[in-house]
Amino acid sequence: MTDATVPAAIAPASPPQSYWRRVTKRFFKRRLAVIGAAFLILLGIVVTIGPMVSPYSYDYQDFDLLGMPGPMSAEHWLGTDELGRDALTRLLHGGRVSLAVGLAGALIAGIVGTLVGTVSGFYRGIPDIILMRFTDVMMSIPTLPLVLLLSGLFRPSPPLLVAIVGILIWMGTARLVRSQFLALREREFVEAARALGASGPRLMFRHILPNAIGPITVASTLAVGSAIMLESALSFLGFGIQPPVPTWGNLLNSASSWLSQAPWLAIPPGLLILFTVLAVNFLGDGLRDAMEPRE
Structure with missing residues (x-):
């Protein structure tokens, strides 16, 4: 009597992971990106x-304490400036302003760049020629001298400085979004939506743009570092946010006169600018690798 062959049990297939779950897993494998994100959150x-x-x-x-910077003490952990103001409090408040300007400026740049790239890449033809030549002209203008000119003319408040920074760093995002739209507009799912009667705006914002959100996120993240650097440079040169409102840039400016007598006033804002921009760049690189894996 022969034994009946028992079929081997088939293990149930694990459900497919969502796109964002895969992105998260890949992101947490990038140690520098995780460190950068943790630093920025902290x-x-x-x-x-x-x-x-x-x-x-x-x-x-x-x-x-007027007249000379005060030394570090239990009452003033980072000392005081020549006007008797607590350096640590001004450093923290300046960080709040610099980060807000960087984030808001990058947000404006992301919105403007996305709109320009979307229209240019989707419609092509005359709109593409006009928008891309305008983008090329903007990219050919040295950013810092132009911002210095605008800041000198308007003496910007924080909201106006955010607008100036945002409208001068959108060009990279626009070119990136355009390239994504040129690649995606001929894909099968877009052709299917077009055959079903979807309008141009619906195709752009409902079908194509969500598939380009990864590169847009990376570009906007990297723009934060550019905006922080630009604001710090303007404030250091005296064309940005004006004292007594502190930013990391104008704190460096005021501390430069006392560099030999009180270096503890200049070192913390300089290090925070350096580490913040590095953290943003690490975060952007990690997001790019997670959203657009090369392997």
Whole structure:
């Protein structure tokens, strides 16, 4: 009597992972990107809460300490500036302003660049020629001298500075979005939607744009670092946000006069600018590798 062959049990297939779950798993394998993200989150928490719990306001002056920067002490952990103001409080408040300008400027750049790239890449022809030649002209203009000119003319408030920064760093995002739309507009799912009668705006914003969100996210993340650097350079040169409102750039400007006597006033804002831009770049590189894997 022969034994009946028992078929081997078939293990149930694991459900396919979603796109964002795969992106998250790939992102957490990038150590520098994770460190950069953790640093930015911690920095955002510190500059948001720090000025609230500080016993001093950013413009409070101790008139007994006027004339010379004060040394680091238990009352003033990073010392005081020549006007008797607590350096740590001003550093934290300046970080709040610099990060806000960077994030808001990058957001404006992302929106403007996405709109220009979307219209140019989808319609091609005359709109593409006009928009891309305008983009080329904007890219050929040195950014810093133009921003210095605009800042000198308008003496910008923080909202105006955000607008100036945002409208001058959108060009890279526009070219990236255009290239994505040129590649995606001929894909089968777009042709199917077009055959079903979808209008141009629906095709652009409902079908094509969601498939280009990865590169747009990466470009917008990297634009944050550019915006922070641009704002810091303007404030350092005296054309950005004006004292007594602190930013990392104008803190460096005011500390440069006392560099030999009180280097502790210049080192912290300089290091925070450096580490913040590095963290943003690490984060952007990690997002790019996670959203557009090469392997």
